[in-house]
Amino acid sequence: MKVRTYKLRNGNLPGDPSKSPRCGAKTRSGAPCRAPAMKSKFGGYSRCRMHGGASTGPRTPEGLERSRRANWKHGLYSAEAIAGQREFRDSLAIVNSQLNELALEVRLLVHQRKRRQKLPPPIPKIIAWSPGQPWPTEPDPAASFRAEALTLAGRIEEQLHVIQGLITRARNEGFVNRVAAFTDARTRCLTVQARLYGLL
Numbered sequence: 001m002k003v004r005t006y007k008l009r010n011g012n013l014p015g016d017p018s019k020s021p022r023c024g025a026k027t028r029s030g031a032p033c034r035a036p037a038m039k040s041k042f043g044g045y046s047r048c049r050m051h052g053g054a055s056t057g058p059r060t061p062e063g064l065e066r067s068r069r070a071n072w073k074h075g076l077y078s079a080e081a082i083a084g085q086r087e088f089r090d091s092l093a094i095v096n097s098q099l100n101e102l103a104l105e106v107r108l109l110v111h112q113r114k115r116r117q118k119l120p121p122p123i124p125k126i127i128a129w130s131p132g133q134p135w136p137t138e139p140d141p142a143a144s145f146r147a148e149a150l151t152l153a154g155r156i157e158e159q160l161h162v163i164q165g166l167i168t169r170a171r172n173e174g175f176v177n178r179v180a181a182f183t184d185a186r187t188r189c190l191t192v193q194a195r196l197y198g199l200l
Helices: 061-069 079-118 141-173 176-197
Strands: none
Touching: 079 141, 079 176, 141 176
16 A cells, blocks of 8 residues: 655654654553654654643743742742741731730739728737847738739839730731731730829
8 A cells, every 4th residue: 555645844854643652651541552653752652642742841940939939929928928927827826825924914903003092000019029139020912012022023024025016927927917916916915014103
């Protein structure tokens, strides 16, 4: 049987397609593809026109990173942004929890002071004392109250320092919403501090 040959375009070699090597790619039916394979520029034959291709896609880390950045828009839903948002929520939750605890302790001090002011003056007690011994003294409630208030004031100062550091970090990273949230927390902390200083 005489096979007619044709002159092909684009520099393709003429010949009988029935004698060409088969593609062999796995099809949806599970059988190998029987279409004629295309000649590869690297020598030999590769796949057919439907299963072949010159590009295998990026494989190196640099190529994969370029491919990942090819359709980059704003990055608000990237893994780094989601991790940063989660860290921000955790930091804000810790700050608010500590502020609630400090505010509760200040309220207890205010209540304690009001109760002490409503109490009648203490009745002088008869103290047994003998010469050569130090004069016995009773604990001063006002002194213990002031010491407790000063300790609480130091904790509030530390909390203000932590919040200021978080505000500076959020401002340097350019997150306006985080700066606003931590600024509100600092305002709450200053309010608690002012209420505590009113007791001293």
